[in-house]
Amino acid sequence: MSILKRTIYIIYYLKTQDWNKFNKFMRYVSKKYNISKFKIWKDILISSYKYNISLIEYFLYNFHIINEGGRKEYAGMGYLYELMLKMNPKNSRDILENKSIFLKKYQPFIKHKYITLNEDIQDHKILDILNNHTGKVVLKNSKGQCGIGIEVRDTKDFNKNTLIKRLKKTGNDIVEDFIQQHDRLNKLSPSGLNTIRIITQLNKDDEVDILGCRLRITINSEIDNLAAGNIAAPINEKTGIVSGVGVYSDITKKDEEIHPITGVKIVGFQIPFWKESLQMAKDAALLHKQNRSIGWDVAITNNGPELLEGNHNWCKLLWQLPVKKGLKYKLKKYL
Secondary structure, X not given: OOHHHHHHHHHHHHHHOOHHHHHHHHHHHHHHHOOOHHHHHHHHHHHHHHHOOOOOHHHHOOOOOOOHHHHHOOOOHHHHHHHHHHHOXXXXXXXXXXXXXXXXXXXXXXXXXXXXXXXXXXXXXXXXXXXXXXXXXXXXXXXXXXOOOOEEEEHHHOOHHHHHHHHHHHOOOEEEEOOOOOHHHHHHOOOOOOOEEEEEXXXXXXXXXXXXXXXXXXXXXOOXXXXXXXXXXXXOOOOOEEOOOEEOOOOOOXXXXXXXXXXXXXXXXXXXXXXXXXHHXXXXXXXXXXXOEEEEEEEEEOOEEEEEEEEOOOOHHHHHHHHOOOOOHHHHOOO
16 A cells, blocks of 8 residues: 555545544553653554554554554454455445435344334324333434444333423434343343444355454443443354453453453353344345345344344454454455
8 A cells, every 4th residue: 555545544544533532541651661652653643654553553553562463463443444445346335324224124133113303203102112111211323333323211201292302302213122132141141232343254166254253342331332431352152152361342351251240251151042142143244245244243032042233343442352363364364
């Protein structure tokens, strides 16, 4: 890749960087490893040019303590962006980007009820949603990312008019049943829905390969994203057993072997309905093959798994941080 193109990437990284988090990590690494900030900055810029990573990924992937061989193995933001343009072209990814379209296109794998502000605002549908057995609803934006803006609310707070008013005020346009997760997952962490991320990749023969499976675990949060301060752990694809500790996307926090609130052991945790979950992701991957590399978010209830979302820009952090190594080698054969 040309120096000019890498320079454009770095300008983008500079513009979009969360500087509070970056400076926090900079201070932490500088103090803990006794490295000057100037030296770290120099290495960050060199690494960004050389390995196509964002500025913050330098810290998240521990580039300050790993050698060149280890650095080469990490798939950074720029690398994944370019790969996804090939695997999930812009003219075909709308069925994944827009949750309203996704819910309709992947209806066979979706069990919970939902309504959309633009299409389904009918009295009986709203009443049905507000009378669901959990007593809660989830409000979200059809084009939202990383759980930003999602609200989990009590149904008693709304009637038809106040629900629509709330949606318009917040910019959300979808109302869904609150999904009651499997008892075992609820025991692990009851604060929010703990979901499974299964990343599928279609090979040249249109067969489904699994790139990785992760359990996203809530820590006193209604949403389970790493960006919201939660943890993620790797899952053994064959057994459905969590095979490693829970990690944060905050390098100043220690890994979790047991859940810090509930005390439930994370390593060795058996995911319920694992075979069914894996098969569902594989079946979904074959439904619209124009998108070839997808990160599926799976919810598991006492009655089995169901799809929540499909992500065309599945998170490279969620994929690599829990296994503590770069996984670029898994992608090279699909180019």
